[in-house]
Amino acid sequence: MGNIKTSDLSIQWSNVLEMVYESRIDSVGLNERVNSLATRSIKKDSKLEALNMIVSMCDLTTLEGEDTEGKISQMVAKAIKPNPLDSSVPSVAAVCVYPSLVGTAKEKVQNSDVKVAAVSSYFPSGQVPMESKLLDTKYAIESGADEIDIVINRKAFLEGDYRRVYDEIVALKEVCQDVHLKTILEVGDLKTYENIRKASLISLAAGSDFIKTSTGKLSIGSSRQACYVMLKSVLDFESMTGVKAGIKVAGGIRDAKDAIRYLVMINEEMGSDWLNPELFRFGASSLLDDVLKQIKKLKTGAYQAGYYFPRG
């Protein structure tokens, strides 16, 4: 899956504007569809398959002021072997940290397949001059980040300055080059489905490899409804440009049941191409532990206490 280069995209700003102004979403119908997908009953083998997929799609995350090198080392170890007693459980996709800890994380992941993602561009608010965002991102990349999670300029978006939102992402994408770029829309700030669709299309057109729901720093995080709006945008973008972009859902997804519902949605709306850590991710901290518990439950029939699973 090659990275998207803005210059490769045949899409012009006028096309983007046209799509943005034609964003029409009926919230009643959308909720109905999303709720109906949530009634799928995933059992037995298909459940185990789903749980393992979820593990492999996790970006194990810690984004706190209190993060230290010690904390990152613990988390990376868990990311590589989520359950040391069960070798059939895969590694997670990536660890996600602040730029200052990218070096440590990179050193600890060593030769494993686990990638290091850094949040940048003054995550979570993004309320700084563009120069600072570029500097923040450059620093993370120079420290060895494989993936960069940036936030869109919600100030500009809500003021209606879509061009500025687009230009900033384009500039950050230039800095990233081949480093995987995930653009956080912060759907809890955007509120309406139309806004989420507009922000999705702008971010995709600007060359984002992934669009991501939330920073996880607001009380309103990801929702299946927001994910649905984003996946429809990704599909429409694909049919226009041929480019398959990914989706990352993050913020408030705490249990396996909820995560499986996201997978069902991806499976039925986007198809098996997207059931893949290259194109779909979960941003998670507590989700992973519940998924590990459910895997154990499926295999042994018993729920085990938290202390059977290593700390991350």
Added chain:
Amino acid sequence: MIDWQYSESIESPDIVSIKKKYTNYIGGKFVEPKSKKYINTISPSTEELLSKVPLSNEKDINSAVKSAKEGFEVWSKLTPNQRSRYLFKIARLIQERSREFAVLESLDGGKPIKESRDFDLPQVAANFFYFAGWADKLDLSWATKSLKPYGVVGQIIPWNFPLLMLAWKIAPALATGNTVVLKPAETTPLTALLFAEICEQAGLPPGVVNIVTGDGSTGSLIVNHRDINKIAFTGSTQVGKLIQKSLAGRDVGLTLELGGKAANIVYEDAAIDQAVEGVVNGIFFNQGHVCCAGSRLLLQESIHDEFIKKLEKRMQSLRVGNPLDKNTDIGAINSKEQLDKITGLVNEGVEDGGELFQTECELPGNGFWFRPTLFTNVQPSYSIAREEIFGPVLTTLTFRTPEEAVEIANNTEYGLSAGVWTEKGSKILWTADRLEAGVVWANTFNKFDPSSPFGGYKESGFGREGGRHGLLSYLKASS
């Protein structure tokens, strides 16, 4: 890339015990048919025999009507409040036993369990609750106190929503003080017979509800019985016309809810993704065995290609199979006869020149199945654009202007329902105003509520079911 298949998730059929043989329910008793004849009822998803039910003859109908007449003497003299309490009790008992009913409905009729569980049964209970509420407020329903019940009502119901159609018929009839003789459809009699147990459990006075099973001949005996005061029929336009002929010249009330060929109009300024969902729900809900199904998709030419592309992709994700699997979207076609009819019309559509698209899903070996089907390149003159197919088959027509959309939508002998999709409110009102259809849904489809009247224009029938208007179908003005 992972191909993620869902494992089977079967709703256990053990919750319902199906008897080897059933009897009629007449005068509060389960009685063997005097005809001594029975018909088989099979599961359309496996073709296995489920049970045998009476093929009732003239003697059986005579005794059912007689006991309904006797029941009327008791029922009509109860206080409205007492009638209301019985109906509330029935509603609660249905809720308590809803899983049992849902499984039986899916076994006998072939519809997916998620629909019988999440749509049919909640609606059945809601109808009894709703009309229970009216039973002691009839004096408030219309500005006159001279409305009286008909007496004995004969009710003949179809196989697409067996228990729900029973509820639509029995709840308002009983609430208004009538007693009933009800005949469920030949292929789906079991939930009505289970409902007889509910009547017994509720302690309903003998003769208020009588349930007799049989085929078309049994229905005709009810229609032609001299002591019947009113007929309520839901089914095909063809049979509806026969009933109306038989009743001409007799003092018997009649309401008919018949066929449909609803237009689902999608304007270019609709929320396209949600319109695709609505169109899918409009035609593939209950295998398309829905009289108000949105079976004619009217697309504005400017969005035709984009819409069809999205629609075909969405159709591919429909899961066809075992009705008891909780992940099944489309179950079995109700009968061999219906499957043949659908197949015939689809073949005709291809011969006429329609472009056929069918999904690639695998179909089970036994039972009656039909792939979700879409026709494009169809002209309004083709039979697939005019006749009611009553299956999972959608026919696409195109239009250029709102005026043309309305003209095509109304160019049919039917007029039961219609759908309008646009984000522009004024266009919804403009269109709805001009559509000759009993129900017009805007930016949604197949939404039902007991408080909302339902019924047709033109050959889709007359009389309304549901709501305050639904009470009038069971009351007549007396001097």
